[in-house]
Amino acid sequence: MKPLPSLDVLKTFLVVAQKLNFTRAAEVLNVTQGAVSRQIAGLEAHLGYALFARQARGLALTHHGALLIAPLQQAFAQIDDALAKGGAQSGILRVKCPTCAMRWALPRVIRLQNERPELVVEVTASVSHGVEFNAEQFDAAIVFGAAPSLKGVTAHHLFDEVLTPVCAPELWKPRKNVAPTPDDLAGKTLLHPTRDRRDWLSWLGAYGYAGLPSTKAQHFDTLDLAISSAMQGLGVTIGDVSLIEEDLRAKRVIAPFSLCVPSGAAYYLVYPERPAPSPALQQFAQWLGDEAARTRASLQARTHAAQA
Template sequence: MRRIPPLNSLRAFEATARHLSFTRAADELCVTQGAVSRHVRNLEEYLGVLLIQRNTRHLNLTDAGITMLSGLTQSFNAIANTVEAVTKQHNDLNLLVSSGFAMLWLIPRLHRFEEDGSHPHVRLTTRAGSISFEREYFDAGIIYGDGNWPGLQAELVFREQLIPVCSQALMKTEYPLTDLANLKHHTLLHPSTDHRDWRVWLQANEAEGVDPDQGLAFESMDAALRAASMGHGIAISDLSLIQDELASQWLLQPFPGSFYSGQGYYFVYPPEKADYPQIQRFREWLSIELADSQSEAGSPHDQSVSGS
């Protein structure tokens, strides 16, 4: 069991020793000079050691007092830093985001959120998969799925609109990607190992002679898109997430139209956290960014997070 003197006595001594004045210590602690003096005396009696030599006009620390001051100042600073860190962390927004959404859409824009000093700092974790607010310390998430998470509030951000994308070089080969029939002559680049996206797009577009299981599989959409930009094949992606890449012609959309996969990205959080200031401010900002993104793209994608 720790042998720790009363905290008020420790605080009174530490303040007195720093200032070498009972009066200044009393002002700092908002108590009377007599109270400070009594606390210091009680600490000396508790320890059985003289800490401060009291002279008529000034105070001097004994060797024991110097040792106590050093240790207590470090300890109180450590406590203050810990409290500040915990408070700051509590005011942060702990956000889990699907990797593709984070890399392609959120991270390029997130600096605009944090430029506003009134906004919380976003502690961002990226990964694929689901979220468990019971087992993990997250305030909210932007998660890929069908919007069905029992017990959670789920607000649609983007519906997934699948489109193939490629480099300009693939538009000029012997089998240019201006005709769906030429797709079978090119390598498919998959953003996940299950090949799901290409499979549903090929089926929806009745593309014949194309094996959805051929090609290269990547762990993330970002990696597949980079391979496509270097001419290694044709990737499948989400139109809503790659407006910037299409606008800059870093990637091209060889075939018109898009296919809604039935999936999407949702802003999810426990209902009991709906009124948290961190979540409200992020939702408001996200709604504005989505509106701006939609306006710049000039397309009617469903984007429905609301700051209300």
């Protein structure tokens, strides 16, 4: 009897079947495009027939490939259900979190587990801002971006992204009795958490500036890396006020400007509607929602103080 393909390879097939593009599937799976292509080629060789027709503008499912989708989706749904029931019985929650949100989430999760050791939360950091519950083994996820509109997924708004420049205290020398302006950033190294510099440009635009006040720049792939570099005194970055709430309170960084600009994006806790959320997941969602409410209240108080 021919051995069965691995579950990872079959998951890859389902994601490629959904995206019909190796590159987009690789982004979802957080692997290289070449790895996805090799897995599909190996699966086709193992089965003895083609699953996709390669076309100039992407992929198309063959007849054989289309026949596999429903049975595999049903099989993975049964596996997910079994794992979810096992997790509910053990009290273990598997939560995916983007690296940018770990600065906010991880200290709170550790505090929760110290207070309630019977509830075990395993947090996995990822550079991805989203989640594919049909392809990833997580009970819940913190996601970043626009309001999720995924079918069959429950979403709880945590807090909005609100941007302002931050840096190490020793890097900023305020002028006595003079409010800072973006001109004070001239000559300083600007740390960009995105390659397109959109966060800096958005904040400067709200201030009435059309361009960057400094030609010195360093770019990072994640907000967390930019903030960590700012804490080391390497430059000034744009930070999300809510994510660095504890760092501001401990004066690991300062926010020299009173202007805070909503980016239009936000953080959400999401989890599948089916199977029904376990008692542990319901408790975690309630607790995280309470923590987020305190963060929103802190941001509101900061905004009011800046406007006074």
